[in-house]
Amino acid sequence: RKEVEQDPGPFNVPEGATVAFNCTYSNSASQSFFWYRQDCRKEPKLLMSVYSSGNEDGRFTAQLNRASQYISLLIRDSKLSDSATYLCVASSASKIIFGSGTRLSIRP
Amino acid sequence: DAMVIQNPRYQVTQFGKPVTLSCSQTLNHNVMYWYQQKSSQAPKLLFHYYDKDFNNEADTPDNFQSRRPNTSFCFLDIRSPGLGDAAMYLCATSKRAGGALETQYFGPGTRLLVL
Numbered sequence: 228r229k230e231v232e233q234d235p236g237p238f239n240v241p242e243g244a245t246v247a248f249n250c251t252y253s254n255s256a257s258q259s260f261f262w263y264r265q266d267c268r269k270e271p272k273l274l275m276s277v278y279s280s281g282n283e284d285g286r287f288t289a290q291l292n293r294a295s296q297y298i299s300l301l302i303r304d305s306k307l308s309d310s311a312t313y314l315c316v317a318s319s320a321s322k323i324i325f326g327s328g329t330r331l332s333i334r335p
Numbered sequence: 336d337a338m339v340i341q342n343p344r345y346q347v348t349q350f351g352k353p354v355t356l357s358c359s360q361t362l363n364h365n366v367m368y369w370y371q372q373k374s375s376q377a378p379k380l381l382f383h384y385y386d387k388d389f390n391n392e393a394d395t396p397d398n399f400q401s402r403r404p405n406t407s408f409c410f411l412d413i414r415s416p417g418l419g420d421a422a423m424y425l426c427a428t429s430k431r432a433g434g435a436l437e438t439q440y441f442g443p444g445t446r447l448l449v450l
Contacts, residue, residue, distance in 0.1 A: 231377075261438065270425055270441040271378065314377065316439075321390075323368075323439065325377040 231317050233326035244305050248329045250315030251297045257317040262300050265312045305333050338362050339442035341426050347448045356411040356445045358426030367409040370425040421449045
């Protein structure tokens with residue numbers, strides 16, 4: 228079983244739609260959680276950190292459920308420019324583990 | 336104003352010919368990482384340095400070595416590249432404060448091709 232699991236997708240949704248991704252992690256010692264965005268053939272870039280209380284940044288909302296060990300990302304009013312792979316990350320004091328990513332494609 | 340710089344961006348080498356990839360940072364972060372990423376896969380951590388302390392992942396092949404001569408620079412040496420080592424190699428940095436590893440900042444990557 229992978230330490231961080233994501234649905235690989237692809238999610239293919241129309242512009243303006245709301246889309247949600249989930250990610251589960253197996254290491255209960257994980258302390259910090261992040262969502263990264265990776266465009267084709269580019270490096271991962273931090274989208275947002277995920278806090279226990281949930282946090283929002285514009286159209287993006289992240290939630291953490293420690294009891295069930297999952298993290299979610301919600302994108303509202305999706306734009307064409309949101310098309311990318313979204314990587315979930317769980318880190319402890321000694322390890323950072325990436326999920327394999329969920330591919331999102333926004334169509335006009 | 337680049338913060339994590341990787342050179343070269345593209346590297347072509349021959350099967351078995353040693354190659355070195357370099358990474359430098361202007362963030363003064365104490366942790367530096369090397370990842371290998373193949374197409375449609377997650378970045379795979381090879382090793383990381385916490386200051387001068389080297390931490391090798393258990394499944395990183397011996398063929399991969401690293402050096403960190405100072406805070407700013409870190410090198411990835413591939414002693415005898417095989418065809419299976421063709422990948423994107425990503426360098427990242429972060430601060431480590433207390434018990435937590437903070438946000439990572441990635442360089443643009445070096446794409447390695449092995450002929």
